[in-house]
Amino acid sequence: MSQQDDIEYQLDTLAIRTGHTRSFEGEHSEPIYLTSSFVYENAAEAAAKFSGAESGNIYSRFTNPTVAMFEKRLAALEGGERAVATSSGMAAIMAVAMSFLKTGDHVICSRAVFGSTVSLFEKYVVKFGVAVDFVDLTDLDAWKNAVRPETKLLFVESPSNPLAEIADIQALADLAHANDALLAIDNSFCTPILQQPLKLGADLVVYSATKYLDGQGRALGGAVVGNHKLLEEVFAYVRTTGPSMSPFNAWVFLKGLETLSLRMKAHSSSAQKIAEWLNTHPQVKKVYFAGLVDHIGHALAAKQQTGFGGIVAFEVKGERESAWKVIDNTKFISITGNLGDVKSTITHPATTTHGKLSAEAKLAAGIGEGLIRLSVGLEDVDDIIADIKRGLDLL
Numbered sequence: 001m002s003q004q005d006d007i008e009y010q011l012d013t014l015a016i017r018t019g020h021t022r023s024f025e026g027e028h029s030e031p032i033y034l035t036s037s038f039v040y041e042n043a044a045e046a047a048a049k050f051s052g053a054e055s056g057n058i059y060s061r062f063t064n065p066t067v068a069m070f071e072k073r074l075a076a077l078e079g080g081e082r083a084v085a086t087s088s089g090m091a092a093i094m095a096v097a098m099s100f101l102k103t104g105d106h107v108i109c110s111r112a113v114f115g116s117t118v119s120l121f122e123k124y125v126v127k128f129g130v131a132v133d134f135v136d137l138t139d140l141d142a143w144k145n146a147v148r149p150e151t152k153l154l155f156v157e158s159p160s161n162p163l164a165e166i167a168d169i170q171a172l173a174d175l176a177h178a179n180d181a182l183l184a185i186d187n188s189f190c191t192p193i194l195q196q197p198l199k200l201g202a203d204l205v206v207y208s209a210t211k212y213l214d215g216q217g218r219a220l221g222g223a224v225v226g227n228h229k230l231l232e233e234v235f236a237y238v239r240t241t242g243p244s245m246s247p248f249n250a251w252v253f254l255k256g257l258e259t260l261s262l263r264m265k266a267h268s269s270s271a272q273k274i275a276e277w278l279n280t281h282p283q284v285k286k287v288y289f290a291g292l293v294d295h296i297g298h299a300l301a302a303k304q305q306t307g308f309g310g311i312v313a314f315e316v317k318g319e320r321e322s323a324w325k326v327i328d329n330t331k332f333i334s335i336t337g338n339l340g341d342v343k344s345t346i347t348h349p350a351t352t353t354h355g356k357l358s359a360e361a362k363l364a365a366g367i368g369e370g371l372i373r374l375s376v377g378l379e380d381v382d383d384i385i386a387d388i389k390r391g392l393d394l395l
């Protein structure tokens with residue numbers, strides 16, 4: 001599609017067509033520009049490009065055509081004005097912190113965020129004299145009480161990992177804006193197909209593209225999405241300090257975006273079936289999946305998401321031994337902490353992703369020894385159920 005089109009395309013069209021610029025060769029698939037720098041016809045053109053008088057590529061730490069295609073496509077899906085790609089999801093979160101926080105500022109972060117996000121704020125961001133508080137993502141009063149005049153950023157991951165708790169994004173956006181603060185949402189679990197935080201009032205959306213945007217476990221990457229004014233700051237930080245996305249990875253993610261909608265719908269539909277089935281198994285104590293009507297976040301998730309995603313957590317009767325038995329008796333589900341892949345993955349959060357937490361912190365986060373997290377892949381859903389049932393029936 002031409003960038004000049006003023007037609008309003010649907011999400012599935014944007015995912016496949018946005019941002020594609022062809023080289024003079026006329027290739028059909030998006031080209032990978034594996035080049036660190038760009039050359040000019042003459043010194044005057046170089047000078048114009050460097051001064052900004054003329055737009056164009058200079059160096060791939062700043063801009064690269066393949067990376068730009070990915071950025072345009074993701075921004076279009078998210079309904080954002082601009083996206084900046086980064087080398088990983090953590091680099092995207094650090095870019096937000098470094099772009100919008102300074103000494104004396106205060107951040108409120110939901111407690112149940114990705115483990116490295118906690119360390120990023122608690123260990124590194126605090127070094128710059130920024131104070132950080134962690135609160136329960138579902139407790140609006142806790143957010144309100146944590147706000148101080150210096151609060152500049154609210155950071156949330158919703159749904160949470162692994163218990164699928166849901167934050168009220170609109171309410172948090174109102175709270176942030178009443179205090180002249182920004183709201184950033186880590187949307188890696190939902191992707192723009194299932195949730196569009198900017199439309200709910202969030203200012204920034206961050207991604208680990210490593211998860212569902214790729215969807216096939218091939219490449220590390222991340223992105224920040226938002227309006228031109230905010231993203232100019234993020235772009236300046238990334239081009240100066242260097243956590244830029246590689247052109248090859250950008251190409252992988254471009255291909256990932258093309259099938260994202262189909263994949264997210266299939267992940268969600270299989271996860272729903274599996275969650276409902278787990279709910280009926282006598283050895284399962286509790287299932288955590290917002291698509292179940294008895295899940296505490298169901299109504300809110302139904303309001304702000306268009307699907308419930310592919311992550312299902314469940315607690316088996318018994319302790320670690322029972323959970324490990326279920327995991328060890330699978331035949332094809334991958335035992336790994338990664339998620340968002342066409343391949344189903346299974347993990348025991350208490351001894352892997354949340355293994356570093358103290359016993360009290362695990363208790364507070366609801367990470368029991370009997371808890372298992374499943375990232376539902378795109379294998380046949382009955383085969384996935386049979387693979388989990390094998391161990392469950394032995395308990």
Ligand SMILES: *Cc1c(COP(=O)(O)O)cnc(C)c1O
Pocket residue numbers: 088089090091114116117157186188189207208209210211220221222
């Ligand atoms: C994986 C993940 C991250 C970190 O992303 P990387 O690409 O591994 O750096 C951040 N947030 C969430 C929700 C994640 O799942």
